[in-house]
Amino acid sequence: MQPQVEFVFDVGSPYSYLAERALPGIVQAAGAQIVWRPVLLGAVIKTTGNHSPFEVPAKMRWVEQDIERCARALAVPFNRNPHFPVNTMVAMRIATGLLARRPDDFPAWVEAAFRAMWVEGRNLADPAELAAVIRNAGFDDRQLLALASEPAVKDLLRSATEEAIARGVFGAPTFFVGDQMFWGHDRLDQVARVLAPADSGRQS
Amino acid sequence: MQPQVEFVFDVGSPYSYLAERALPGIVQAAGAQIVWRPVLLGAVIKTTGNHSPFEVPAKMRWVEQDIERCARALAVPFNRNPHFPVNTMVAMRIATGLLARRPDDFPAWVEAAFRAMWVEGRNLADPAELAAVIRNAGFDDRQLLALASEPAVKDLLRSATEEAIARGVFGAPTFFVGDQMFWGHDRLDQVARVLAPADSGRQS
Numbered sequence: 052m053q054p055q056v057e058f059v060f061d062v063g064s065p066y067s068y069l070a071e072r073a074l075p076g077i078v079q080a081a082g083a084q085i086v087w088r089p090v091l092l093g094a095v096i097k098t099t100g101n102h103s104p105f106e107v108p109a110k111m112r113w114v115e116q117d118i119e120r121c122a123r124a125l126a127v128p129f130n131r132n133p134h135f136p137v138n139t140m141v142a143m144r145i146a147t148g149l150l151a152r153r154p155d156d157f158p159a160w161v162e163a164a165f166r167a168m169w170v171e172g173r174n175l176a177d178p179a180e181l182a183a184v185i186r187n188a189g190f191d192d193r194q195l196l197a198l199a200s201e202p203a204v205k206d207l208l209r210s211a212t213e214e215a216i217a218r219g220v221f222g223a224p225t226f227f228v229g230d231q232m233f234w235g236h237d238r239l240d241q242v243a244r245v246l247a248p249a250d251s252g253r254q255s
Numbered sequence: 256m257q258p259q260v261e262f263v264f265d266v267g268s269p270y271s272y273l274a275e276r277a278l279p280g281i282v283q284a285a286g287a288q289i290v291w292r293p294v295l296l297g298a299v300i301k302t303t304g305n306h307s308p309f310e311v312p313a314k315m316r317w318v319e320q321d322i323e324r325c326a327r328a329l330a331v332p333f334n335r336n337p338h339f340p341v342n343t344m345v346a347m348r349i350a351t352g353l354l355a356r357r358p359d360d361f362p363a364w365v366e367a368a369f370r371a372m373w374v375e376g377r378n379l380a381d382p383a384e385l386a387a388v389i390r391n392a393g394f395d396d397r398q399l400l401a402l403a404s405e406p407a408v409k410d411l412l413r414s415a416t417e418e419a420i421a422r423g424v425f426g427a428p429t430f431f432v433g434d435q436m437f438w439g440h441d442r443l444d445q446v447a448r449v450l451a452p453a454d455s456g457r458q459s
Contacts, residue, residue: 099311100310101311106304109303109423109424110425110426112423124448219316220313221313221314221317232320234317237442
């Protein structure tokens with residue numbers, strides 16, 4: 052069976068963006084597969100009693116430098132988002148709805164939403180900007196906003212977030228390989244190492 | 256001039272322990288020098304409004320696994336300390352006093368205190384255990400405890416902690432290379448990269 056990496060993310064999280072850029076290379080090298088797990092990071096942080104870096108001014112000042120350094124090290128384009136922190140609820144409901152109903156369209160939306168947040172500095176909480184980002188990604192904005200407003204889709208994002216918390220998630224990005232959990236894009240080296248044995252096993 | 260890495264640490268911090276074990280190899284490879292900056296992490300966290308992982312149960316459960324994985328990756332001996340979090344004030348005052356007055360004795364104490372915390376699972380907040388750890392490290396316990404109780408030494412640790420906070424420190428381990436700050440043992444790759452140019456420059 053092909054090994055899997057579950058990727059718990061929110062497009063409003065800059066380190067999730069770095070992970071989304073770095074992950075394909077890692078799974079390809081290991082012959083593994085990404086299982087996408089969109090969640091609402093704000094709800095995860097609130098429910099677990101965790102704290103976002105922007106609540107701690109000294110930490111936030113460092114995080115801003117750190118993300119730029121990490122993006123440079125990964126050769127990933129990155130620009131600070133002047134609107135951060137951004138409420139990504141509708142964007143994540145769209146991701147959740149597409150993943151459930153139109154999985155072929157999911158990757159294009161996630162990539163567009165991450166790029167809007169962390170390259171273009173857009174405010175996905177602003178309805179007009181969100182609609183523009185949807186259209187620029189090649190989608191019908193009224194269609195995707197209707198999808199996002201469906202009670203079933205809202206429930207799906209809520210239950211996915213609750214399930215992640217129940218499994219131990221307290222932040223994003225988080226990765227699962229089987230029952231092993233890894234938090235932070237800076238633990239992708241460990242994810243790669245855990246995936247490696249399965250790959251070596253297949254070759255032997 | 257020999258490049259320097261300032262190492263801001265507290266022996267009560269398990270990631271500081273991992274950094275203390277990994278740092279010598281990095282500075283040797285770069286021809287650099289460690290400048291030790293003992294601080295009281297509890298005061299740093301309180302003053303900056305930061306939060307220790309043990310305040311967030313889900314995060315603490317993951318951190319316990321993560322430290323073991325990181326220690327294994329670095330081939331560093333590690334055992335959970337059942338007394339964590341431990342008040343390391345006296346241990347850090349001893350470190351501060353030795354650094355100021357008997358710098359040749361400083362490394363042996365820091366290594367012994369880190370080992371007591373993160374290999375032997377000792378409670379450095381317990382006077383009898385602390386005295387035993389001091390003696391096992393080859394020091395006179397009454398002498399070092401007298402040093403730790405000197406007002407000048409207490410002031411030195413307090414002012415070093417305040418200075419670190421003023422420079423942007425919010426947690427440990429933290430590294431400075433010039434005015435560039437790095438937080439976390441998992442940023443030592445970036446520290447090594449920043450140190451490298453000076454080394455390459457010398458060779459060209």
